[in-house]
Amino acid sequence: MSVFVDRTSKVIIQGFTGQHATFHAQEAMDHGTQVVGGVTPGKGGGTHLGLPVFNSVAEAVRETGASVSGVFVPPQVAVDSLLEAIEAGIEIAVIIADGVPVQDMVRTKRYLTGRNTTIIGPNSPGIITPGECKVGIMPSHIYSKGRVGVVSRSGTLNYEAVSQMTARGLGQSSCVGIGGDPVNGTDFKTVLEAFENDDETDIVVMIGEIGGQQEVEAAAWAAQYMAKPLVCFVAGVSAPRGRRMGHAGAVISGDSDTAQAKLDAIEALGHHTVRNPAEIGSTVERAISESGIGLAGAARSGA
Amino acid sequence: MNIHEYQAKELLKAYGVPVPPGEVAYSGKAARRVAEDIGGNRWVVKAQVHAGGRGKAGGVRLVNSIDEIRNIADGMIGHRLVTAQTGTEGQLIQRVLIERATKIEREIYLGLVIDRVSQRIVVIASGEGGVDIEQVAEEHPEKIHKEIVDPATGLLDFQCRKLAMAIGLQHRMSPFVKIVNRFYRLFRDKDALQGEINPLVVTEEGDVIALDCKLTFDDNSLFRQGEVAELRDFDEEDPKEVEATGHDLNYIALDGDVGCIVNGAGLAMGTMDAIAHHGGRPANFLDVGGGASPEKIANAFRIVLKDPNVKAILVNIFAGINRCDWIATGVVQASHDQEIDVPVIVRLAGTNVEEGRQILDESQMALIQADDLDDAARKAVEAAGTAPVRVVDDPTADPATEQEGART
Numbered sequence: 001m002s003v004f005v006d007r008t009s010k011v012i013i014q015g016f017t018g019q020h021a022t023f024h025a026q027e028a029m030d031h032g033t034q035v036v037g038g039v040t041p042g043k044g045g046g047t048h049l050g051l052p053v054f055n056s057v058a059e060a061v062r063e064t065g066a067s068v069s070g071v072f073v074p075p076q077v078a079v080d081s082l083l084e085a086i087e088a089g090i091e092i093a094v095i096i097a098d099g100v101p102v103q104d105m106v107r108t109k110r111y112l113t114g115r116n117t118t119i120i121g122p123n124s125p126g127i128i129t130p131g132e133c134k135v136g137i138m139p140s141h142i143y144s145k146g147r148v149g150v151v152s153r154s155g156t157l158n159y160e161a162v163s164q165m166t167a168r169g170l171g172q173s174s175c176v177g178i179g180g181d182p183v184n185g186t187d188f189k190t191v192l193e194a195f196e197n198d199d200e201t202d203i204v205v206m207i208g209e210i211g212g213q214q215e216v217e218a219a220a221w222a223a224q225y226m227a228k229p230l231v232c233f234v235a236g237v238s239a240p241r242g243r244r245m246g247h248a249g250a251v252i253s254g255d256s257d258t259a260q261a262k263l264d265a266i267e268a269l270g271h272h273t274v275r276n277p278a279e280i281g282s283t284v285e286r287a288i289s290e291s292g293i294g295l296a297g298a299a300r301s302g303a
Numbered sequence: 304m305n306i307h308e309y310q311a312k313e314l315l316k317a318y319g320v321p322v323p324p325g326e327v328a329y330s331g332k333a334a335r336r337v338a339e340d341i342g343g344n345r346w347v348v349k350a351q352v353h354a355g356g357r358g359k360a361g362g363v364r365l366v367n368s369i370d371e372i373r374n375i376a377d378g379m380i381g382h383r384l385v386t387a388q389t390g391t392e393g394q395l396i397q398r399v400l401i402e403r404a405t406k407i408e409r410e411i412y413l414g415l416v417i418d419r420v421s422q423r424i425v426v427i428a429s430g431e432g433g434v435d436i437e438q439v440a441e442e443h444p445e446k447i448h449k450e451i452v453d454p455a456t457g458l459l460d461f462q463c464r465k466l467a468m469a470i471g472l473q474h475r476m477s478p479f480v481k482i483v484n485r486f487y488r489l490f491r492d493k494d495a496l497q498g499e500i501n502p503l504v505v506t507e508e509g510d511v512i513a514l515d516c517k518l519t520f521d522d523n524s525l526f527r528q529g530e531v532a533e534l535r536d537f538d539e540e541d542p543k544e545v546e547a548t549g550h551d552l553n554y555i556a557l558d559g560d561v562g563c564i565v566n567g568a569g570l571a572m573g574t575m576d577a578i579a580h581h582g583g584r585p586a587n588f589l590d591v592g593g594g595a596s597p598e599k600i601a602n603a604f605r606i607v608l609k610d611p612n613v614k615a616i617l618v619n620i621f622a623g624i625n626r627c628d629w630i631a632t633g634v635v636q637a638s639h640d641q642e643i644d645v646p647v648i649v650r651l652a653g654t655n656v657e658e659g660r661q662i663l664d665e666s667q668m669a670l671i672q673a674d675d676l677d678d679a680a681r682k683a684v685e686a687a688g689t690a691p692v693r694v695v696d697d698p699t700a701d702p703a704t705e706q707e708g709a710r711t
Contacts, residue, residue, distance in 0.1 A: 020624075076526055098593075101524040102417055103494055109422050110454040125623065137593075139623045139653050154569020159621045160676060163652060180568055183422045209572055212419040235572040238557075238579040239588070242388075246553045246568025246590040248523065249419070254437060259576070276580040277573035278677030 002174040003149065003194040003201070004092050004118065005068055007132040012066040013038040014057065014073055014081050017048050021072035024137050025049055028070070031140040033133045036064040057081075057088035067091040070126065070135040075099035078122055082108050086117040094135045095121035095185065102248065105183040112185075119185025123247065125155030125177040136177065146171015147293075148284060149195035151188060152207035153180045153247065157235060157277065161207055164281025170288070173201040180247025182211070188218035196226045202293045203229045205284055210236035211250045211257055216265045223269040229291045231284050232266045233274040234259040304520045306534045307351045309400040311516040318489040320482050320500075321512040325402030327351065331377030337401040338372045345404035346372060350379045352394040353539040355517070356386035362396070365404060372401065397538060405514060410502035411470060412436050413483065415490045417497075424452040424490065426462070426483060430470040432502035458487040478511040493531050494524030543606050550602040552591055559584025560687045562607035562616040562645070564600065566591050566625050574619045577676050583684030586613045593624040600633025601640050608643065614690035617683035618649045619676065620659075627651045627659025635666040644693060646671060646686035650679035 005011075011028070015021045016038020026049060029035050037052040037060050044055030054060040057069065069090045073081045075097040085093040086108075100122040112119065120127055126136010130143040142159060144166045152158040155177050162175060176191050178184055188206055195201045204226075208215035215234055222230050236245060236252070236259040244251045252258050256265075267273045274283045309327040316322055324341040328334040338346050346369075350362035357363050362384045364375050376399050383393035410432030418425040428448050431439045440447050448469040450462040463480040472479050482503065490498050497519040504514050525532040537545050547554030553568065557575075561583045565571035568590045575585040587610065591603055600618075607616055620630045634649060650673040651659045663670055671686065673679035 075523060099523040101494055101527075102496060102521050103424075103491065103524070106417065106423055107454045137624045142653065152569070154567060154572075155623060156565075156567025156570035156621050157573050158569075159623055159653060160570055160573060163621070164675075182417060182419050207569070209569055214419070233573075235569055235576060238575040238585055239572060240555075240557065243555055243588075245555065245572055245588055248521075250568060250572065276577060276677070278577050278580075278675065278680065 002129040002132065003191070003198050004120070004127055004174065004176065005133040005135060006129050007032065007034070009068045009133045010034050010036045010064060010066040011068045011070060011133070011135055012036060012057070012060045012064065014069055014071045014085065016040050016053055016072075017043055018072060022049065024070070024072065027140065028134045031134045032131060033135065036066050057084045057090065061088045061090065068135060069093045071095040071097075073097065075101070075122070079104035079108050082119060083111055086112060086115050090117055092135075093117055093119050093185070094124065094126050095119060096124060096126060096137055097121070098123040100181065102181065102183050105181065109183065109185070120176060121179040121185055123181045123184075124179035125158055127174065127176045129174045130172055138175070138177075142166055143175065144171040146173065147200060147202040148172050149198065149201040149204040150175040150207070151191040151195070151204065152177055153209050153249070154207065154235065157207050160277060161205060161233070161280040164278075165284055168281050168285055170281065170284055173198060180209070180249050182249035188214050189221050192218050192222050192226060192230070196228055201228065203231065203284065203288055203291070205280065206230060206232045207280070208232065208234045208262065209247065209250050210234070210239050210245065210252050210259050213256060215262050216256075219266040219269050219271055222271065229272065229287050229293070231272040231274065231280070231287050232263070233277060233280055234262045234266070235277065237275070304522050304525065304531070304535055305353045305539070306518055306520070307353065307536065308349065308516060309351055309398075310534045311518045312513065314489055314493070314518065315486070315513055315516055318485045320485050321510065323402040323405050323512060323514065325400055327398050327400050328376060329398050330380060331373035334376035334399055334401050335369065335373045338369050341401070341403050343403040347402045347404050348372065348375050348379065349400040349402065350384050350396045351398045351400055352384055352389070352396055353536070354384070354386050354388040354394050356388050357384065360384055360386040362386065376401070394539065405504060405512065406507040407504045408507050409505040411472070411504065412439070412499070412501050413486065413503045414499040414501070415487060415495065415497070418451070421451050423454065424487070426450045426452065426458065426466065426487065428466040428470050428483075432504070436499070436501065452487065457491070458484055460484070472505075475505055475509070475511050482511060482513070494521045494528055495519065496521050543609055547589070547606050550599060550606075552589060552599065552603055552606065554606055555588040556610065557585050557587050558612070559586045560612050560614040561683050562586045562610065562613040564589050564591060564603045564607060564616060564618045566593070566595060566620050566622065570619065570621055574617065574676070574680065577680035578617065578684055581680050581684040583680070583687055586610050595625050595630060595633070597629055597633035597636045600630055601637040604634075604637035604643065605641060608641065608645070611693055613645060614693065615646045615648065615683050615687035616643075617679055618647065619679055620651050620653070622651070622653035622655065625654065627653060627655045628662055631659040631662035634670070635662060635668065638666070638668050645690060648673055648679055648683045648686060650674070650676065
């Protein structure tokens, strides 16, 4: 059944009529995603890409039964769109925008308390279950259906890792980009838990980067509660201290924040680690053969 | 975005946090006038640069005679201050803060951060002020006290009182609670990411005042923080980084010799790591971002080539939202705009990769094409290892002449 989204997911797009939203909504539909409509306040009642446009998320949910929203709005207004989605009962809200004020996310997460929405992002490439559903901006042609779960902070490193796997015939169950911000909707641990509980995932790849302890905490959780093998890469071994490396969250503020320290800690917990980003695919392949998952490479791409 | 101490103190004052009487001065003469205005018989002259570690580097001087102020200030202004955080070149001092000296009875640490674990604003207090708080956290974690702020209620007085008691400040409870609350309101209102008052002192007279303050603001919030945005001092930043920001590129200078032009922050870091893995050293981090136009790529080349250490350039693009054909057009355009006197290694993947490769093939540029990340990193390290030393114009030179391609 994969994680978070699949062929049965009904998806709306917030900021539907915008240029990027239009492009990626069409791409998502071409990939098989059930996009059922979109929201652009003030343009409700019309149609776009042959689908209904609504003035509010609540209206879109009521009329279409959507449970997933791809939030394609600028970072300055992201918090407003997210709270509207939460309030309307959206189950999965994927926020792509890079540049959302951190304190906006602090308030958004507080608002989430006691509510049932899962926010993926911000500063995220989105989420894809290859061949079934894509809510995001990733180039779908590099993904292939299979049994490797992928979770990353970075979008482009997600592409890099996936292309290495696809080239080796290792397809993916779902790929989740949790985003590069210091305060984000969903952390690594939550996604690992989802993959552990997913019948269609055999092995999980976690791609982190410098800053914070999220990767190590997730790996510690996995060492205790996860039966499936975990392969980890942490980007930024060569990054200097105290500098923000593009992503708002990618800054080394202490000794334990470095890529080296995190990889060492993750390795000590018994997981597979990758030190050279060019070797993610080969490491997954080795981890699969070592763990003896399936027979005759059941983890390989079926599609 | 960081600001100067004197700017941070003006913000503190505006929020009702007591600071020593003082003012910024741009010359020795003005410094003396400030000292006369604020009165007293001992003053502190503080070099205003963003880097920390000023005290140990001689950037903070206690002065006992008003006649010395001018000389000491003149001795700082116009000179470079080398601290543990500036690198060997140091940072040019353009102004000094003159303050009346404070008689200190106790030093306290007060900090605010956005905590990644709780995903909330956290107040940190310690009875060990005036020293590096990271060191205290490592050696005496029991001396660090934290209160997590619920965004729904904001910081509550009882939380401040808890901190006051934890650091043994019961006798100054009321002013401390006020200061913590006001500092928090400033932090919240102005979209700060990090703030510290270190030290917050109790004076011999019993007052509680902020003796030094650092504030870092969220670049992503500057669209709604006009006043904060105006405090930005571009002189404190690497000129190449400032120029890159102007072109919507994310550039960070490093000290290696393989220049990098990459899309995406994660892949940019991954590319640096792959270079390091092959025994090379990246000259920079550069993320061209999504939707990179040919102009953006050409600008990226110009900025990377300004670094005299660069001996090879690795272009690594995994196009999702980007398009390889635009990137390739940008590479070709860059070679027309300027002489590229180092080997260029290009790895393209993702959206429109075939069109991109075709553009590069037809350009007849002397490029080294690479199949994948590993291949690209290896070839780049090899190329940099065999390339001769380059001579580059002073990066601070007039940009107009540089656009003419006046590099030697």
